[in-house]
Amino acid sequence: MSERRIRVLVAKPGLDGHDRGAKTVASVLRDHGMEVIYTGLHKTPAMIAEIALQEDVDVVGLSILSGAHMELFPRVRQELVDRGLDNVLMVGGGIIPGDDMQVLEKDGFAKLFGPGTNTDSIAEYIQTEISKRWAAEEAQA
């Protein structure tokens, strides 16, 4: 019996060519024992949701530095919901003003991480949230 591992999709939506942050986070999550799928650059919200579906991920993490987060993040969320994936833990990060973070966190995003976040704290946050969800699933079954 193999043990279940957290599967994470790290995605870059829209026209934004900077993925050093996304790759850094992906590596850190890998080092915390997660299975990380990285999409590569320039993905549409529909592509990201389709990949999340095919890969059956527990977490979708969006990285954005272009300033279009208020446009793209809710659309990714909508595409996920349209595919019945409203249960996926959604997180994000990048250059996002504090006010926008608050709006997004009210709108389906569990947590957003700004510049200067300790990378280990992202992994710990995901681990805590997912183990809560899995415990709830098991209680239901």
Place this chain on the structure above:
Amino acid sequence: MISWAENGHARFPETLEAIWSQVGRACRMGITGPPGAGKSTLVNELARMIREEESTVGILAVDPSSPLSGGALLGDRIRMEDRTADSGVFIRSMASRGSHGGMARAAVDAMDVMDAFGMHDVLVETVGVGQAEYDVVAAADTVLVVLCPGAGDGVQAMKSGLLELADVIAINKCDLPGADRLTSDMQEAVHLRTAGRDKWASPVVQCSAGKREGVEDVLVAVKSHRDHLSDTLPDHRRQKRIQQVRQVVGERLDESLWMKGNFGDQVEAMLCSGITPYAAARRVTQNLLKSAQENQSSEFQA
């Protein structure tokens, strides 16, 4: 369902039973080769060509897990991105999760699931290192080995054991210097193994997946191998299923002996008495075989 297979979920076997009658229709291709040979790019191109023939494609991309953290960075999708928007293509990444058996089983299960859900072709791609990866590609009908110039000479390819597995050999990046030399080396290696024997002689095909050149030749070679197999395919597959059953039996035994039985304690006691590991193993095996004979259980004869 693929996640269930990967995690060894208790409901997977019964669910597989429900779809089992639909399994066995797809053509299964295993693609392997050293890192950077262009496997993902070639898979992407093959999928494109198969789609042009109005077939559906399932792709399983296996990447290694980190031996340190057990995590994995699954990046094959990046080179398959043109296929993401296509609803006739289903791509799934899988981490090897250590080479101890389980991965090969999950990969075969995943191929069965894709097959049952109506994919005409199922491609499984993995880095060609280690026993577990061999087991994965060996479960396919046709094994395609991808090599490229500049990654060691023909002798290295021979000793890596990849060639024994190959039904078709693709020399990718054939525009690079050394491609012709590698191609003739490979042809010679195949000839050495097959000359004068009634065996399939693996074709060696040049291509450049990144430039979309020669990929149709690879597909033609794969199809000719499939035609070659046609009569023996059911037998070919049955042999592989026997391997699968054997593996699952091994896993179940391992589980029930070590996790449920108190084998660990017994062995610890034996070792404390000063005997060697081999002597302990012999004693354990003898006890097992004896109790098996007493129970008239056939499982242990495998």
